[in-house]
Amino acid sequence: MKAMVYRGPYRIEVEEKPMPRIEHPNDAIVRVTLAAICGSDLHLYHGMMPDTRVGTTFGHEFIGVVEQVGPSVERLKVGDRVMVPFNVYCGSCYFCARGLYSNCHNVNPNATAIGGIYGYSHTCGGYDGGQAEYVRVPFADVGPQVIPDWMSDEDAVLLTDxxxxxxxxxxxxxxxxxxxxxxxxxxxxxxxxxxxxxxxxxxxxxxxxxxxxxxxxxxxxxxxxxxxxxxxxxxxxxxxxxxxxxxxxxxxxxxxxxxxxxxxxxxxxxxxxxxxxxxxxxxxxxxxxxxxxxxxxxxxxxxxxxxxxxxxxxxxxxxxxxNQCPVKRQWPRLFEHLQAGRLAPSEIVTHTVPLEYIADGYDMFSAKRDGCIKTLVRP
Amino acid sequence: MDPYTAGTPRPQVDADALRARIPGWGADLDAADRPSVPRESFDPGASGAHWEVPTQQPGGEERERSIEHRQLTPVFGTVAPLAGLAGRIRRTAYRRYSEGRLAHWLLLMAADRVEVLQSRLPGAR
Structure with missing residues (x-):
């Protein structure tokens, strides 16, 4: 599959990588249909986050379609159109039981001060992110949610972080x-x-x-x-x-x-x-x-x-x-705000780039060129 | 000059005018409508987890972890496992120093730079 790959500070490429696979019974594999570049991705791009390894794929804002599910997944099925919060979390530890999903204790062996985040260095658990054609999504029964029919892809991806x-x-x-x-x-x-x-x-x-x-x-x-x-x-x-x-x-x-x-x-x-x-x-x-x-x-x-x-x-x-935001806790009320017309998140999107040109997207965002505020990435 | 006084110098909010100008003004005035209030809300069933303890992901025998964890977490990322000189430096950082020690982070940042240099050597890819 094609994926954005980190090669060092200010240097990313689009390369062929092996397809992600089910590594835990509650994993899902999601085919990414839309992703975004977050301002915090620039900290990785600029080499500021310790233990950002060459070969990793960034991207913690993405939506997609479920391609494969592990044997213990009950709430998602192949073909579901899903939005995935940027937090990787188990849903059952001391912190998740109290709604602190961004502080999960069961998903990040590399650090106790932060939970798991897709594509955000090994300091955040060493997971590949969604600036790729496919991504592994752990705890598929906990994080992802089927996107409501009335919600656009653009709004959905902006609701992931x-x-x-x-x-x-x-x-x-x-x-x-x-x-x-x-x-x-x-x-x-x-x-x-x-x-x-x-x-x-x-x-x-x-x-x-x-x-x-x-x-x-x-x-x-x-x-x-x-x-x-x-x-x-x-x-x-x-x-x-x-x-x-x-x-x-x-x-x-x-x-x-x-x-x-x-x-x-x-x-x-x-x-x-x-x-x-x-x-x-x-x-x-x-x-x-x-x-x-x-x-x-x-x-x-x-x-x-x-x-x-x-x-x-x-x-x-x-x-x-x-704190890092516990994303899924915000969704029910934010869905109400969107449906009532109180918020229209995609109004701030300024650019959409194909995955093949994601390096240009990072460069433009980093340099704040062309009035860039929010860039989406389409695999 | 106006002296500092006990009262607020700010004009009273005209809620109707704000509501007319700004879509949704005051919709979440009541803290009960704010999803992260209170910050901690004990509800183990809310997340959708149908396990008390997650199944352990296999293959973690060599996986590095913070010494502030009692054991390897049930789920972990498997991208870019420790390798080469950078991997040795990273393993030292994880094995010897907690997250509270500057040495932990300096070693990890040094390993990042070493890895980039290594990856640019001829034949590295």
Whole structure:
């Protein structure tokens, strides 16, 4: 089969790989019909995630058709059109029993600090991802779900990570009616978090980024006020002024490990790899939220330390909330929002590339060229 | 200049205006409509798992694991098993150092670079 294959930082190719096979009685093999490139895939592409091995296939956002099932699979059958959450999880461990599917203890031998994620390095379990023609899906009775007839492929693939993660981030903010919510990052996750903040009754939503095309999308898609941090002298002061000198009630970091905005942080994290990530957006969130406020972290960081302004977080009495999103927990309510016309996730898709040209898709997304916000991949 | 006072300086939210402008405004105002509230909700039957303990995936005898795990997990990825010099470095990282030790991650990152260099040698593929 054809698959995207990692050959080293900034170097991916499309190659022939052996077909995945049933390795556990509850596995399924899914023929991928649509996948996506996630912003967090760029951390792998840039060589930032430890134990990213040559020869692996990325891709944790995908949908497809069930091609084969293991002998213990009861809820799926060959031919089902399924959406697969980015979390690999068993459904029965201490954490899964409590709804923390992203923290499953039974699927990632390589690390205890994170569960399993498709195509996201051996630090996340060593599973191949869905930027390929076929993919192995463990615990087929737990993660995948048949796509409702009324849902488009484009919406379905965005429900495997990006939209649920943004929705989850707004929930982590514990937004009360009338709250002012500041969202750092106008990529897909930030756009969805901003849009979902309104569902929870936000009174104002402010989005911060450095790319005007993304800020324009934040105004149109997420109905947000926007600031380009490169066009103001000090984004923290700007936000304080804009919030009656108190600060936002809730701040959301939707950027993560490769944040720009501070050359020292960016260089030490992304070039020297001396930090797990460049926590510029997180530090701005800490600085610009009001005392007693909440900071929600959706941005992904690597496992080693990052230079976070923890002292200010403590002195301000902040609540810091974060996790990888337990995707399937979000689906029933998100399905209702889609059916009611409250959310239309595919509105942010800017590009679709064939699998054969996925290297161009990564290059364009990485360089933020051509107004790229969200790229889908069609095998 | 306005002094800092006990009251909120922010205007009251006009819910009707927001509802008219933004599709779905306030649909999840009630925390009961937010699927991840509360964060932990004990419901072992909710996931669809029809096992208490998953069957062990075969073939894991040589599989590396974090020493913070009691045993190999029931399911694991099998792509790109440990091999060559990079594999030896990775095995050392997993066998000797927990995830809490910087040495664990530095060795893994060093192995990543070694593997890339090895893969670019003539005849490596």
């Amino acid at each position: 990006a939209l649920p993660t943004g929705y989850f981030g707004a929930q982590l903010g514990s937004i009360d009616e009338g709250d002012t919510v500041a969202v750092f990052g106008a990529g897909p996750i930030g756009l969805y978090a901003a849009r979902c903040a309104w569902l929870m009754g936000a009174g104002r939503v402010i989005v911060i980024d450095r790319l005007d095309c993304r800020l324009e999308r934040a105004r149109e898609f997420a109905f947000a006020e926007t600031y380009n941090y490169e066009q103001v002298r000090d984004i923290v002061v700007t936000l304080k002024k804009a919030t009656d000198w108190l600060g936002a009630d809730v701040a959301i970091d939707a950027v993560g490990a490769e944040a720009d905005g501070n050359r020292l942080q960016h260089f030490t994290a992304t070039k020297l790899k001396l930090q797990g990530g460049s926590p510029v957006a997180l530090n701005w969130a800490i600085d610009s939220v009001r005392k007693g406020g909440t900071v929600a972290v959706l941005g992904a960081y690597g496992p080693v330390f990052s230079a976070v302004k923890f002292g200010d977080a403590m002195n301000k009495g902040l609540t810091l909330r974060m």
